[in-house]
Amino acid sequence: MTTDLLRAAGAVVWRGEPRSPHVAVVHRPAYDDWTFPKGKLKPGEHVIAAALREVREETGMTIVLSRALPPVHYLTAERLKRVDYWVGRAVADDGFVPGDEVDELRWLPVDEAGRLLTYEWDAGLLRSLAAAPLATTPLVLVRHGSAGARSEWRGDDAERPLDATGRAQAANLACVLPAYRPEVLVSSPSARCVQTLEPYLAAMPHQAAPPGGTGTRAGAGIRIEPLLSEEGQDPRKTPALVGDLTPPAAVCSHGKVLPGLIEALSGRSVHLRKGAFAVLHRAGGHVVSAEHYPT
Numbered sequence: 654m655t656t657d658l659l660r661a662a663g664a665v666v667w668r669g670e671p672r673s674p675h676v677a678v679v680h681r682p683a684y685d686d687w688t689f690p691k692g693k694l695k696p697g698e699h700v701i702a703a704a705l706r707e708v709r710e711e712t713g714m715t716i717v718l719s720r721a722l723p724p725v726h727y728l729t730a731e732r733l734k735r736v737d738y739w740v741g742r743a744v745a746d747d748g749f750v751p752g753d754e755v756d757e758l759r760w761l762p763v764d765e766a767g768r769l770l771t772y773e774w775d776a777g778l779l780r781s782l783a784a785a786p787l788a789t790t791p792l793v794l795v796r797h798g799s800a801g802a803r804s805e806w807r808g809d810d811a812e813r814p815l816d817a818t819g820r821a822q823a824a825n826l827a828c829v830l831p832a833y834r835p836e837v838l839v840s841s842p843s844a845r846c847v848q849t850l851e852p853y854l855a856a857m858p859h860q861a862a863p864p865g866g867t868g869t870r871a872g873a874g875i876r877i878e879p880l881l882s883e884e885g886q887d888p889r890k891t892p893a894l895v896g897d898l899t900p901p902a903a904v905c906s907h908g909k910v911l912p913g914l915i916e917a918l919s920g921r922s923v924h925l926r927k928g929a930f931a932v933l934h935r936a937g938g939h940v941v942s943a944e945h946y947p948t
Contacts, residue, residue, distance in 0.1 A: 658733055658734075659693065659733065659735070660694045660734075660737075661691050661693045661694065661734060661735070662691060662700045662701070662707060662737045662738070663704055663737075664689065664704050664738060664739045664740070664741030665689055665722060665738060665740055665741065665778050665779070666689075666690065666708060666742070667741070667742060667743070668743045668760070671786065671787040674762075674787060676760070676762075676763060676779070677690065677714070677743070677759070677760055678758070678759050678761055678769055679755045679757065679758050679759075680755065681754060682753070683753075683754070684771075686771035686772070687770050687771050688771060688772060688775055690707055690712050691736055691738070692710070699825055699829050699946075700737050701718065701739075701829045701946065702828045704737065704738075704832070705718075705832055709747075711755045712758055713747040713749045713750060714743045714746050714747070715744055715746075716741035716744060716832075717744050718739040718741055718791075718832040719740040719787065719789045719934055720740055720934045720942035721737070721739050721942070722739060722740060722778050722781050722782075723738075723777070723778070723781055725738065725778070727774065738778055739832075740782065742787070742788070744834075766779060767779050785934070785936070785942050789935060789941060790899070790900070790935045790936070791902075791935075792895070792898065792902055792934075793833055793902070793903040793930055793932050793933075794895075794911055794914065794932075794933065795849060795850070795906075796905075796907065796908055796911055796925040796928065797815070797841075797928070798815050798818065798819030798821075798822035798823050798826075798845065798848070798849045798928040799815065799818040799819035799928060800813050800814060800815050800845040801816045810843075811842060811844065813843070813844060815844075815845050819845065819848070822849070822927070823848060823853075823928075823948075824852050825928075826849065826850075826948050829930075829946075830853045831857075833901055833903070833932065834901055835853075835900075835902050835903035836901050837876065837901070837903070838853070838854060838876065839875070839876045839881065839895070839902060839904045840876070840881065840906075841877075841878070841881040841907060842877050842878075842882055843907070846881070846905040846907070847877070847905070849905050849928070850875055850903060851875070854875060878894060880894050881894075881895075881905075881907075883907050883909050886914075888913060891913075891917075892918055895914060911923075911931075912925075915931055915933070915943075918933060918940060919933050919940040919943045920940075921943050923945050926947065928948040929947045931943060931944070932944055932945070
């Protein structure tokens with residue numbers, strides 16, 4: 654058996670009322686099974702972007718992700734496969750088109766879906782739905798991308814820009830953030846933080862900064878907050894500022910700011926590498942789930 658891990662991604666897609674949702678289950682004629690929409694990652698593709706793409710290709714639906722579900726591992730053709738799943742809420746539907754990979758889609762109550770599913774690991778995903786609320790609001794906390802060495806920059810450190818690696822990380826982030834549809838973008842004043850959010854802003858031209866910020870950049874679409882800077886952070890005011898963001902939001906700051914901020918908001922200890930991000934899922938004024946990812 655090869656030791657290479659085969660990666661795939663998908664979602665348990667729901668619609669309707671959170672207390673009595675219906676979930677999407679698909680039939681694959683090649684295997685004659687009933688399962689959730691999923692598929693293999695393309696080379697270099699982020700696992701979250703793959704989940705969005707596979708759901709769209711197999712069902713015609715656009716989804717917004719909520720919390721991560723436990724990954725599934727199993728053997729296929731003597732190779733270990735890992736499938737990462739998320740809770741996904743359907744927000745648009747272009748219509749299901751039967752094809753060679755998926756020839757039928759059914760929307761079913763959770764209990765009925767559990768009886769139809771072929772695999773026990775899929776039924777386990779359904780049971781995980783009850784672990785936390787379905788309807789959550791995401792708060793994405795991003796560490797800026799790579800910006801070269803601080804010691805080699807001769808100008809004002811606040812103006813140090815992303816390097817080639819950082820620009821690639823920002824481009825990858827722009828492919829991932831649509832999974833959470835942040836309506837509010839907030840950044841440290843540092844150029845490298847603003848630049849990390851700019852590709853997403855460019856891809857989502859409807860975004861606009863809300864009132865209350867101390868300044869804007871990138872076409873008035875990114876709210877600038879000195880409390881997110883290394884020099885201006887405050888252990889009380891910074892968490893309060895970010896915690897008061899009620900719409901879906903993406904916040905970009907620094908490695909010296911984010912660990913304390915994440916712990917203050919969620920109680921979790923998380924260290925993010927440059928370009929990485931954490932997602933805090935909130936419901937009822939509390940963080941009900943948290944995860945973090947590279948770009």
